[in-house]
Amino acid sequence: MVEPRLIEQVLDSPPGRDVVSSPITQAVLLRDPESAGQLVGYLGSFGNRRRNALAVLPFYDERALAPLLQACAEQPPAVKVLVIPALYSILHELPPSRIKVLCGAASDLLPALLDEHAVVLPERDLPVEVDFIGRVCDDAFIVLTVLLEPDADLSIFRSASEAERDAGIKRFMQGLPGAAIA
């Protein structure tokens, strides 16, 4: 855990400052995976703190997976959805076999995302062609599948009913190493 004072020193950096390069980020935050979970707590705020927390999260390594997911458990859907791109960023350089082991080790924490059925609409009110209205759990499942099975055809999942998608997510969880889900 990192002292909140240090975290907030980074997060209060004004726009235009590269917070990832900051000495505190490099020497303290990114070396302490637990601090990733602490940053999640700031995603529900506004302005600099939120923007800077978002900016740092993708730069953690795999050790941050569990703290990130643990921190998500108490957060609203609008915060959980922000963590999904960071998950891909953190894990994507690892081989699928390693990612599977990590997901298995975090299988009791993944429900923070994979059990979240709320839909979070895009933040920015801009023209967008919504070809799939994904719930938080759907978007998380899609990204985890991209990491674990890059060649998987996700159009089937996207076209399925919510009940079918729930079943697919449950099968995914049951297929993780060390899964204890009935």
Add this chain to the structure above:
Amino acid sequence: MAQRIIIASGVEIRDTRQQFDLETVLNTRAHRLPSGKWVFPAPPATARFEIVNVFTSADFRAALEEDKAWVVYSGHSRYGQGPAFGPARTPHCPTAASMPTNPWGEHFRMGWDATDTECVGDILEHGVDPVEFDITAPPAGVELPGALVRASARAREVERQRRRGRLSRYQRAHPCSIVGAWRELRVCHAAVASTASLRPSTPLQDRHYYRQSKVDGHDEFLTAVNAGHADLDRVALNCSVLFMGSCSSRVHYRHALLKHRRAQRATCTFFLTSHVNTASHAATFVDAALNSVDPTTRRGAARMVRLLNRQPDPGTVTVERP
């Protein structure tokens, strides 16, 4: 020689916040030449980057064929029908009088052989008239996304049951109620089928659908339309990077792109999105490049992914290295 970055801005997106953010980055960090290109750093220093912004399908194609170019498509995925380009301030449904050729219906074909799209939200909304793909009779060898394969199987099963007289009495009396059947809109939803677009046209009059749902409180009907990859097939993929920053580009275009890269033994790195997104991806990509992030290297690609994914609504950008 300066690294060339080519941003291809598609119809409508060229008029939005994403374009404004791109131009802000270009105008504040790079130097605009009288020719319209931007260079970085500014003269008299030797340019390390030359950046151009293009707005046509022909220029997008030329960008893909340019040796070692870094190409970004900033536009709509058009439900997998292919990138679409149009003049500035193209209306959501231009009248036929103002635009005889509707830019919303002109695509750079680079996806599956067919795709699903929305009758109301796409075809009627934009007044386009894509060629329908009959899911009850898919040609042999056609490559479809799994969702359409499944829809086709269901629709063909319904037809089989119908031919064999095995539909229930209720189904025979209410054919529009058969889930997954390939149904005529004018038979099942005559009012929708006869609705005119703003062109004006009635593009749903002869159309079929296989699924009905509710979107934003209104009835929506999914249909299948021809798409294909004819334009991609004609491209010599010489660019080093292609970032399809449009919504869900991975599910729509990854298959055709990987196949083409393999066939050409090309070495282009692809960046693709997993979801709907509203992020200013082109602006972020250019900004990162000018900060010496090289997306063609393993380390640079990973860094670029992290930078792109730290914006709100990035749609989770993924990378496919050669």
